[in-house]
Amino acid sequence: MQEIIIGIGVTALAGALAAIAGAAEDTESNIGSQGDPNSQVQLAPQMGYTHRIYNKAVSGEPPAYTLWVTLACGVAWAFLMLGVNAILAIVFGTVLATFVQGVYATTAYLGRTASLSKFGQPVFIDVIKSVTTVTMAHAFVAIITTVTVCYLMMTVIGHPFALPLLGIVWGLALGAAGSATGNPYYGKERQYQNQKFGAGVPISASGNIVRYAEAGQRSSIDNGFFTAKFGGPASGLCFGLIVFFELWRTILFEDYLAGWGAVIAGAVIIIIFMIIDRYVEVWGRKNYGPYTVEASA
């Protein structure tokens, strides 16, 4: 009984940490412009719209976070093997991974932006100075929480995978969940804030991203401020729910029916999510659609 209670407590803690990780990951990727919407940041100068938006999408979010989280997990694991305190080991690993993220961000911004020089896009040194550290800070939060989740899975819950292997699995899942949930909000709602609300961006508007703020040119840090209100928490909820239900169904129901209890519980949870999704879809159709052609004056 005590094991189950500890297991549920750790599951709740891991879910909460994963929620923070998801929110920080999405905000980091939006400030650094690393998700799929970055195609528009790269495209804009080619269409004649130069800007001051950060641009570091050399790789997608999932492989990038796989690298950083696995690196942090690997270093933390090495320190743990040397007998270093677990909290210190996790911090050491995360700090190293964050520096790697900083180097990656700087070289990616310089490389991608310099490749646009023939379209008149300048490289802004003050953008590197001001934005890179902000992405590093968010990356630190995302990495340290994910590494802690992996550590809890390895030690308290007793998953057979070693810490670096768990880092590959959950680093990739973090990037996949964050980019899937957060990208549309950054792409449609922020980069194309000048387009109509409640409709997709017409393909003809591609590249015409919003480049000006209330005063002066738009900064990437403001993109993080904007998406942290919806895209970030939604991504956090997504990753938090994934981690929570993956652990919860196993810890609570694995002892029933020789292990099939966890499988059945998982199937029931999937069906419940499917019903909720259908409700959300029907709600959207009833309240927003169908689209009608505007009457010309």
Added chain:
Amino acid sequence: MSAIAAKPGANAGAFQPVPSVIAIVLAIILVVVAYFLGSAGILAGGAMPVLQTLCLIILGAALIAFGVHFVPVGGAPAAMGQAPGIATGVAMLATGAGLAGLFGGAWAAELGLGVALASGAIGGALMMAITCLMVNISYVFGMGIPAASGKVLKDPITGDLQAAYKSQGTEGHGLPFISYVGGVIGGLFGGLGGTLIYIELLNFYNVGLPALGFVGAEGINMLAVGLAGIFAIGMFLVIAVLSAYNITGTIEGPHDPKFKRFPRAIVAAILASAVCGLVAMLVVALF
């Protein structure tokens, strides 16, 4: 012929019999090589267990390749609400779901093959069910956009009309119910295939590592889990990327015309997994 002149014809993505037969023959040769390595004692366990391991690894890879085609991926256009699907890459999303499944399957490995495979499949499906739900919540509650498919007039499951809910100048947006179900099925197959590869490799290493003689009894299981996990993840990435090439960009799910391309990806996965599987087994070969 220049690259511009070489436009894809009407049969782009069509099944090509000659290369497929060559690929299958090469895969069979590799399986026969594994059989003889097993019978010669170079691969531990004997000829039949080695044959069974490689064949089940190939089956797992084929399941992954099939599953990737179900996952609705919209890439960059989806991030602007210009196309339906999830706004990320095919390979990465499918791998994320598959590895979440592998996590569950590896955890349940000691409970038997059936439970582990089912747990892996459900783990992958659960990851996709939550992700797809949050995508639709983002579109509907965050951006005020209803889900609409650009490839079919009616949702094949619910019968909902799609064209009227598509905003002007786009190919659709969000995840209609058929795409949602496709995502869950994709996660199911991905988790199942990934876990099958992992468990087969784990069993093989548990036999092969003691035969090498330099690993202590207490370290065998940890090393076997690590090796099997790394190779399973690596093979998952190989198959997911191959399938992503077959899809070329975006796919809405099982109702998308591109879905019919899956036999070609399965053939490629059979050959790629035969090569990768044999290499993974040769790691503990007794030369």
